Amino acid sequence: MLILPPGHAEQVRAPLRGGLRERWMLWIGGVLTLALAVVAVIAITTSGRSSGHGCVSVTIPYALGGQQIYKCGQAARSFCISSGEPGGFTGTAGHAVQVQCRKAGLAFG
Numbered sequence: 001m002l003i004l005p006p007g008h009a010e011q012v013r014a015p016l017r018g019g020l021r022e023r024w025m026l027w028i029g030g031v032l033t034l035a036l037a038v039v040a041v042i043a044i045t046t047s048g049r050s051s052g053h054g055c056v057s058v059t060i061p062y063a064l065g066g067q068q069i070y071k072c073g074q075a076a077r078s079f080c081i082s083s084g085e086p087g088g089f090t091g092t093a094g095h096a097v098q099v100q101c102r103k104a105g106l107a108f109g
Contacts, residue, residue, distance in 0.1 A: 049070050050103075051100040051101075051103040051104045052103055052104055052105075053104070053105075054072060054073060054076060054077075054104055054105065054106070055070070055071065055072040055073075055076055055104055056069070056070070056071050056072075056076045056079060056080060056097075056100050056101055056103075056104045056106065057069070057070045057100060058096055058097050058100040059096070060089065060093045060096060060097070061092075061093075069097075076101075076104060076106060077106055077107075079097075080097070080101035080104075080106040080107060080108050080109075081107060081108070081109065083097045083098070083101070083108065083109065084098070084108050084109020085109060088109075
């Protein structure tokens, strides 16, 4: 048999009252959650660089990583022309460069 102190049942049924510290912790937790949600939405909705208007943006995949290339103006023109020549990008990488050069309106090879 367990003997409980007088008034124990009323104390258990009463709602918990948080102090100032608990309210601050809940408020800070809510603000941090909201900030994390805002950062996630911004990260999902923004896009990276894209090819167009004389600029080329291409990602070339490799077996152990890859390379992101972004060039504009004369550098983009010479990149597109040299990519189609021997010693440039060939195969899948060459095709990816060719597609992005066409999007930018530049000649390939």
